[in-house]
């Protein structure tokens with residue numbers, strides 16, 4: 640029996656020696672709470688965007704200014720993380736002007752204060768394209784005011800992140816940015832994931848089972864030695 644227990648212990652040590660596990664550091668569909676978000680923005684009914692995977696609510700930012708105020712996602716990583724990705728759905732609501740008369744209207748993302756994404760969107764031509772974008776809807780008026788609306792899935796790489804606090808800011812900018820009910824945006828289905836341990840998170844269930852075995856094993860060894 641002790642031999643078996645030591646085998647379990649060795650297997651456990653081998654498992655724990657694997658340095659990084661796939662982990663979700665943040666996930667929110669904004670159906671119930673805006674937890675993790677600060678700065679500008681508010682939960683709002685997703686209206687016609689509900690037909691495109693946004694559920695009943697999204698997190699909307701209708702700020703004015705250049706740049707307009709950010710919606711800020713705060714993260715706290717329990718360890719350094721690698722290959723971190725940020726995925727979210729973007730509703731570009733109403734009269735985004737792009738290169739037309741009343742643009743540009745940029746949607747931007749900052750990571751820890753540095754801009755990692757900036758794109759000029761418009762509703763008067765065709766959907767924006769890029770390797771990071773999947774268009775969900777373009778053209779019909781499905782939310783807020785009578786202008787047409789557009790929605791995308793957005794996939795961005797955040798690279799490697801050190802342990803500790805990080806911020807991801809979502810905001811608009813541009814000399815043509817009007818904001819309010821003329822043009823605004825919303826985010827939804829935000830997922831930040833990578834390899835590491837985040838937000839005081841416990842190890843994943845497989846690891847928890849190993850921990851349980853280890854604790855049982857350690858207890859058994861102690862009892863036999865007593």
Ligand SMILES: [Ca+2]
Pocket residue numbers: 668669670685692693694695696697827828
């Ligand atoms: Ca939602």
Ligand SMILES: [Ca+2]
Pocket residue numbers: 732733779780781782783784785786787788
């Ligand atoms: Ca609209």
Ligand SMILES: [Ca+2]
Pocket residue numbers: 734735736741742743744815816817822
């Ligand atoms: Ca504009």
